[in-house]
Amino acid sequence: MSVQLDENGQLRHFLTTEGLDPALLTRILDTAESFSGVIGKSVKKVPLLRGRTVINLFFESSTRTRTTFELAAKRLSADVLNVSVDTTTTKGESLLDMLRNLQAMQADMFVIRHSQSGAAEYFARHVDPGVAVLNAGDGWHAHPTQAMLDAYTIRQHKGDFEQLRIAIVGDIAHSRVARSQIHAFNGLGAGEIRVVAPNTLLPGDIDSLGVQVYNDLGAGLRDADVVIALRLQRERMQGALLPGEAEYFRHYGLSEARLRSAHPQAIVMHPGPINRGVEIDSSLADGPRSVILEQVTNGIAVRMAVMSLVLGLQPETAREST
Amino acid sequence: MSRILIRNARLIDPDSGLDSTGDIAIADGRIVALGEVSDFTPVQTIEADGQWAIPGLIDLAARTREPGATRKADIASEARAAASAGITTLVVPPDTQPVMDSPSVVELVHHRAEAAGAARVVALGALTTGLAGEQLPGMAGLAAAGCPGLSDGGYPVADSLVLRRALEYASTFALPCLLTPVDTALAQGCLNEGPTATRLGLAGVPAAAETAGLGRQMAIASATQARVHFGRLSSVEGVRLMTAALGEGRKLSADVAVHQLFLTDQDAMEFDPRFHLQPPLRDIIDREALRQAVSDGVIRIICSDHQPHDQDAKDGPFASTEPGASGIDTLLALVLRLVEEEVLSLHKALAAVTIEPAKLLGLESGRLAEGAPADITLVNPNAPWFCTNESLQSRGKNSPFLGWEFSARATHTLIAGRLVHQPTQ
Known part of the structure; x- marks a missing residue:
């Protein structure tokens, strides 16, 4: 039994998109949609999480994820505490101690980012009952x-997932984003998910997650409706995974020219932060196909939705009480 | 010394092929008569009532954590746990702190074990000084201090020339060398490279980490006279290499950790650190190939690869925890389960934990025979028990088999004719 669901199949934590049924995935998107109206208003707050404390616990640096989680919590009227931890001084045992100490401050929810795969699940197994854990990224x-x-951004632009061809391009092996996208899009019934990368950036048996594997960018982008570029970390050059940025851009960098084989209405996405001229050309990132900034904006509504769902709160009930 | 008579036992000796009901007479720490025993006046008689009498188990790879990491376990705790689990000899690798590369450390270990008065502890000497892979330790001195063999202690010698010379020098003194068949650069990960590691976002270890190490070490071994043994095979590819080498008549041998015969990488699906092992848990195909290899005699020895840990070492996100499983409590039960599951015959299963490791290291024990040391385990094959935190006698509670039910257990353990484990009245 998954640790993130309660006995009724409702979210208790939000750790992974793997194994979530289509109804639950759709419910998250629908809830986010109802919140997006709030964001547009001049008074940007709902009192859904009033009196609750959310702790952003970041063991890895992050700007947009932490900021949008913070904004989401504040727009739900929660009290927010940001804690940044230097991982070089942290080991397993102190992780549990730290959790207990922060929990003693009566937190209702932890938003956790950590460099180790499984860290969020580890926290979820150790928090007190009733305390929720949101995974803001764990390892790969x-x-x-x-x-x-x-998914929310794609639905806004493309509607139903069933007919969609989605291509994810770049460092799949070291990407938590790619894994979560694959599970979420498959759960939402996407027509075809492709991963496009050189073999050093593909993890073993990636096809077992339900994707088509492409080494050639042109073939991978053919007739694609959604093209997602992943961030390429500089460390990959040192680890002998890639020869250099120039060759990478030549073969896997996204540009207007490379996108010609994609569907004419294809949208281009990137989880950020962007390495311009490495995984994506500036003119494409800033051009009309790009929905990269919409992704950031949508992050607030989606995180509001997840925060309220894990606490068993609905935006409707919030409206009634206001 | 006391004189003990074990009466009416099913005597099972994989070395001689013996399987018949009879008695065992023990005097001065040795078996003096076997089968029909007459003219023997015991001081103590153990009524076996048809239970099995088998040679005490010899566990070829068990860490006691002493010296160096006694917060995890110590010689006394693990030697007692071993005895209560039917193991009469623990063979300990040299990766202690300090490393067992000098007679003084080896003597310390042997003294502590003697003081504990439970299972025998046999120390393997370090194949290179400090296990650093650069210089040779005084191998003759280690042998004189009681090391029956040498080991790289889980740290493969990277320099091929040093490895060749270490093997050659060891062969001068007829010391078997126990190697870890791993290419360290390829082994940077914590789970088999495959669908499960990919799902969990964990770094995978390819089978090539084993075969690259194994192939290189086999090639170097062939340039020497050394008796070489490979510890902890984990993959179908490794089994294939081993099968081919044996087919060419090479005098090599290999062992497998017993947990590799029961678990796969899928057991780690919930990031449970108890399944963080080295070599990592692999695919079900590998598990089946390993079972077949034991059945075919390609792998002749089964060990627990016992690595007790304190709670902190196993607490945290999967990759940040220390690898290894606590194994001595379940070795006998798991090996007999292979018989229940019809993977191995009873004699073959028991040989893998008695006479085979004894032969590799030139130990006298591991057999039921007149004149042999009286290291004997009595087994009740139908005494169901659950493996729980409380049932574990080892200080290491990091067993991957918590919650499993087993049918066989050791009721009595004799070491050098001394009864060190018996049912609590």
Whole structure:
């Protein structure tokens, strides 16, 4: 039994998009949609999480994820505490101690980012009952709110997932975003998910997750409706995974020219932060196909949705009480 | 010394092929008569009532954590746990702190074991000084201190020339060398490279990490006279290499950790650190190939690869925890389960934990025979028990088999004719 679901199949934590049924995935998107109206208003707050404390516990640096989680919590009227931890001084035992100490401050929810795969699940297994854990990225394993905001953005532009060809391009092996996207899009019934990368950036048996594997960018982009570029970390050059940025861009970098084989209405996405001229050309990232900034905006509504769902709160009930 | 008579036992000796009902007479720490025993006046008689009498188990790879990491376990705790689980000899690798590369450390270990008065502890000497892979330790001195063999202690010698010379020098003193068939650069990960590791976002270890190490070490071994043994095979590819080498008549041998015969990488699906092992848990195809290899005699020895850990070492996200499983409590029960599951015959299963490791290291024990040391385990094959935190006698509670039910257990353990484990009255 998954640790993130309760006995009724409702979210208790949000750790991964793997194994979530279509109804639950759709419910997250629908809830986010109802919140997006709130964001547009001049008074940007709902009192759904009033009196609750959300702790952003980041063991890895992050700007947009932490900020949008913070904004989401604040727009739900929660009290927010940001804690940044230097992982070089942290080991397993102190992780549990830290959790207990923070829990002693009566937190209702932890938003956790950590460099180790499984860290969010570890926290979820150790928090007190009633305390929720949201995974803001664990190692190469999962980044479920990113995948849901991507799904939300895709739905806004393309509607139903069933006919969609989605191509994810870049460092699949070290990407928690790619794994969570694959599970979420498959759960939502996507027509075809492709991963496009050189073999050094593909993890073993990636096809077992339900994707088509392409080494050639042109073939991988053919007739694609959605094209997602992943961030390429500089460390990959040192680890002998890639020869260099120039060759990578030549073969796997996205540009207007490379996108010609894609569907004429294809949208281009990126989870950020962007390495311009490495995985994506500036003119494409800033051009009309790009929905990259919409992704960031949608991140707030999606994170509001997930925060309220894990606490068993609905935006409707919030409206009644206001 | 006391004189003990074990009466009416099913005597099972894989070395001689013996399987018949009879008695065992023990005097001065040795078996003096076997089968029909007459003219023997015991001080103590153990009524076996048809239970099995088998040679005490020899566990070819068990860490006691002493010296160096006694917060996890110590010689006394693990030697007692072993005895209560039917193991009469623990063979300990040299990767202690300090490393067992000098007679003084080896003597310390042997003294502590003697003081504990439970299972025998046999120390393997370090194949290179400090296990650093650069210089040779005083191998003759280690042998004189009681090391029956040498081991790389889980740290493969990277320099091929050093490895060749270490094997050659060891062969001068007829010391068997126990190697870890791993290419360390390829082994940077914590789970089999495959669908499960990919799902969990964990770094995978390919089978090539084993075959690259194994192939290189086999090639170097062939340039020497050394008796070489490979520890902890984990993959179908490794089994294939081993099968081919044996087919060419090479004098090599290999063992497998017993957990590899029961578990797969899918057991780690919930990031449970108890399944973080080295070599990593692999695919069901590998598990089946390993079972077949034991059945075919390609792998002749089964060990527990016992690595007790304190709670902190196994607490945290999967990759950040320390690898290894606590195994001495379940070795006998798991080996007999292979018989229940019809993977192995009873004699073959028991040989893999008695006479085979004894032969590799030139130990006298591991057999039921007149004149042999009286290291004997009495087994009740139908005494169901659950493996729980409380049932574990080892200080290491990191067993991957918690919650499993087993049918066989050791009721009595004799070591050098001394009854060190018996049912609590």
